[in-house]
Amino acid sequence: MSLRNRLARWSGLLSTGVRRTLSRATDTNQQRIQFTVLGVAATIALLVVVTGIGVGLATSTTVYDDDVDYWIIPDTDGDRSLLVATDQPQFGSVHDTNDRIRDHDDVTFSSPILAEVLRAEHGDHTEFVLVVGVINSDGLDQVAGVSTAGLTNDDPYYDGGTAGGERTGEVVLSQSAANVLESQPGDRITISNAEFTVEQTAAGETAGADIPIALVQLSELQELTGADGYDQADQFVVGATTPGVQSELEGVYPESNVLTRGEMTATSVVDSDISLALSLAAFVVALVIGTLFVLTTAGLEIVADRTQLATMSAIGITTRSQLVLTGVQTILLTGIGGLVGSIGGLGLIWLTNAVAMETLTTEPIAVAHPLFVAYGVGVALLMGVLSMPYLLVLTRRVTGGVPS
Amino acid sequence: MAVPTLEQRTTVPPVVNAASVTKVYTRGSEPGRFGRLIGRSEPATVEAVSDVSLTIRPGEIVGLAGPSGSGKSTLLHLLAGLEVPTEGAVQYQDTDLASLSNRRRTRLRLEEIGIVFQQFHLLDSLSARANVALPLVELGVGRRKRRQRASELLERVGLGDRISHRPGELSGGEQQRVAIARALVTDPTLVVADEPTGELDTETGRRVLEEFTRVAEDRAVVLASHDRETLAIADRIVRLQDGTIVDSADA
Numbered sequence: 001m002s003l004r005n006r007l008a009r010w011s012g013l014l015s016t017g018v019r020r021t022l023s024r025a026t027d028t029n030q031q032r033i034q035f036t037v038l039g040v041a042a043t044i045a046l047l048v049v050v051t052g053i054g055v056g057l058a059t060s061t062t063v064y065d066d067d068v069d070y071w072i073i074p075d076t077d078g079d080r081s082l083l084v085a086t087d088q089p090q091f092g093s094v095h096d097t098n099d100r101i102r103d104h105d106d107v108t109f110s111s112p113i114l115a116e117v118l119r120a121e122h123g124d125h126t127e128f129v130l131v132v133g134v135i136n137s138d139g140l141d142q143v144a145g146v147s148t149a150g151l152t153n154d155d156p157y158y159d160g161g162t163a164g165g166e167r168t169g170e171v172v173l174s175q176s177a178a179n180v181l182e183s184q185p186g187d188r189i190t191i192s193n194a195e196f197t198v199e200q201t202a203a204g205e206t207a208g209a210d211i212p213i214a215l216v217q218l219s220e221l222q223e224l225t226g227a228d229g230y231d232q233a234d235q236f237v238v239g240a241t242t243p244g245v246q247s248e249l250e251g252v253y254p255e256s257n258v259l260t261r262g263e264m265t266a267t268s269v270v271d272s273d274i275s276l277a278l279s280l281a282a283f284v285v286a287l288v289i290g291t292l293f294v295l296t297t298a299g300l301e302i303v304a305d306r307t308q309l310a311t312m313s314a315i316g317i318t319t320r321s322q323l324v325l326t327g328v329q330t331i332l333l334t335g336i337g338g339l340v341g342s343i344g345g346l347g348l349i350w351l352t353n354a355v356a357m358e359t360l361t362t363e364p365i366a367v368a369h370p371l372f373v374a375y376g377v378g379v380a381l382l383m384g385v386l387s388m389p390y391l392l393v394l395t396r397r398v399t400g401g402v403p404s
Numbered sequence: 405m406a407v408p409t410l411e412q413r414t415t416v417p418p419v420v421n422a423a424s425v426t427k428v429y430t431r432g433s434e435p436g437r438f439g440r441l442i443g444r445s446e447p448a449t450v451e452a453v454s455d456v457s458l459t460i461r462p463g464e465i466v467g468l469a470g471p472s473g474s475g476k477s478t479l480l481h482l483l484a485g486l487e488v489p490t491e492g493a494v495q496y497q498d499t500d501l502a503s504l505s506n507r508r509r510t511r512l513r514l515e516e517i518g519i520v521f522q523q524f525h526l527l528d529s530l531s532a533r534a535n536v537a538l539p540l541v542e543l544g545v546g547r548r549k550r551r552q553r554a555s556e557l558l559e560r561v562g563l564g565d566r567i568s569h570r571p572g573e574l575s576g577g578e579q580q581r582v583a584i585a586r587a588l589v590t591d592p593t594l595v596v597a598d599e600p601t602g603e604l605d606t607e608t609g610r611r612v613l614e615e616f617t618r619v620a621e622d623r624a625v626v627l628a629s630h631d632r633e634t635l636a637i638a639d640r641i642v643r644l645q646d647g648t649i650v651d652s653a654d655a
Contacts, residue, residue: 005544012541023529311525316514402486403525
């Protein structure tokens with residue numbers, strides 16, 4: 001058979017497989033096919049929800065913002081959490097370093113980030129909030145999902161190595177912080193015995209930022225936490241116009257990592273043991289259950305289909321070609337199941353967050369990301385691939401003979 | 405092409421030749437070592453075809469007649485290579501079908517033999533045209549040619565306006581005609597058909613028989629039928645009873 005004929009055969013088999021599967025799913029064999037798709041979808045939806053919760057646990061207090069391109073974080077040897085406000089190495093001389101980073105032509109903004117959980121008070125209301133110190137500048141629109149618009153640029157309290165400048169006392173509260181403290185713009189609140197004026201509330205758009213957060217000038221937070229001695233911060237966030245900046249940022253501190261958004265998420269999840277365990281367990285359970293489900297339903301489908309398979313053999317369709325048709329059907333059904341399950345999973349994440357915030361917490365506990373759709377479809381396809389050997393052996397066994 | 409005379413036909417090598425063919429079916433499974441130990445008896449056997457010899461030459465239409473259970477369908481399956489004989493041999497041209505692997509026998513059916521089943525056995529999730537074109541997919545024929553050839557054949561059996569319909573949307577007669585078109589799509593040398601007009605009305609049956617007569621000009625056709633009119637197009641009628649040939653005569 002010439003190459004052209006081979007290609008025609010393959011494309012013919014693939015298109016026949018696709019048409020046959022879709023026709024069975026929508027017309028001739030609806031129930032069995034839809035049962036397979038729904039089984040895969042349910043498993044994948046569960047996987048996406050648990051993964052969303054795992055990622056949510058790992059990244060809930062990480063300073064995440066859409067505009068940030070790079071994070072510079074201390075090298076943690078892999079044994080410490082990347083979450084802010086935990087006991088981890090910090091960077092020193094961050095104001096000077098920030099000036100150096102900003103001098104780079106391709107950097108649009110940068111800021112050191114220091115975060116501590118501190119007691120905040122307003123009237124009779126006292127609450128622990130995550131206080132985040134930043135050096136505001138044009139381009140840095142929000143930090144941890146809270147708008148920086150209410151903060152004066154360039155941290156005026158910091159004065160060349162000492163906190164000797166003019167103290168602003170500015171604070172921007174996230175919606176949940178404003179709610180728990182019952183404060184609004186213009187109110188004066190106390191954080192660790194220092195007075196601040198609420199400039200803005202509820203600004204920002206990142207979903208994960210419904211944690212009670214107070215955004216303040218970096219040096220004013222350093223003074224409260226004792227981090228002013230060496231001008232310390234936990235990490236830097238940097239916005240850049242070109243990817244080439246990453247290599248230069250890597251030279252800023254000798255023992256640091258410069259992470260992109262994807263790397264930051266991955267590192268956060270991997271370094272957070274519970275999140276990693278949760279996500280891995282969900283992956284393994286979903287894969288095993290999903291594969292067994294596909295094996296069972298698709299196996300029954302093949303056995304029920306033995307007359308059609310025997311007919312194909314009788315009219316000269318080789319077992320190998322029948323295996324291609326079975327393979328196309330399996331992959332297509334698991335792929336569709338994966339897609340339906342992933343989208344359903346995102347919906348369940350929304351539902352989980354809504355229920356959690358209504359009953360348990362003040363912030364979302366699970367993160368939803370469009371990448372979960374690709375992840376869900378990928379895992380579903382893997383289920384299909386893992387089921388394939390058994391289904392192919394079964395097809396080989398039931399085909400042939402005289403169609404009855 | 406002129407239809408060869410009977411004398412001319414006997415001089416050309418046969419398309420298919422069954423020599424002392426016997427087919428025995430076993431009812432149930434063998435008892436196995438443990439089964440024998442506990443006294444399970446050997447399963448019952450049924451001799452569907454017994455010591456049948458039949459030669460079919462190109463251009464010949466052979467009709468298989470006989471009551472139900474006489475072995476017509478089994479003989480058709482043996483001639484088409486769907487089954488191998490328990491004893492004897494079926495030779496397709498110079499090849500003993502039992503000596504071929506399953507894969508090669510399937511390939512032979514694809515290229516050389518068209519089969520029309522009594523129950524049509526169309527793939528219910530494919531359209532009429534896709535059903536007819538399926539063997540061409542296996543042969544690696546391009547999409548356009550496949551569609552063209554399948555449409556042409558469906559047109560010829562009077563289903564030009566039903567090409568996109570699935571078997572479930574077709575009547576029994578229409579399904580039978582789709583099955584006939586599928587059997588002819590690869591231009592086979594041998595066509596075997598089990599009750600090919602069983603579901604057809606008189607007019608459609610006549611058209612289908614004309615089609616068989618037309619295709620038999622350059623290939624062999626074996627028809628198993630109870631129907632007198634169907635058998636009337638045969639050059640030779642072989643009568644079977646209880647698995648053996650009781651009569652073979654030119655029509």
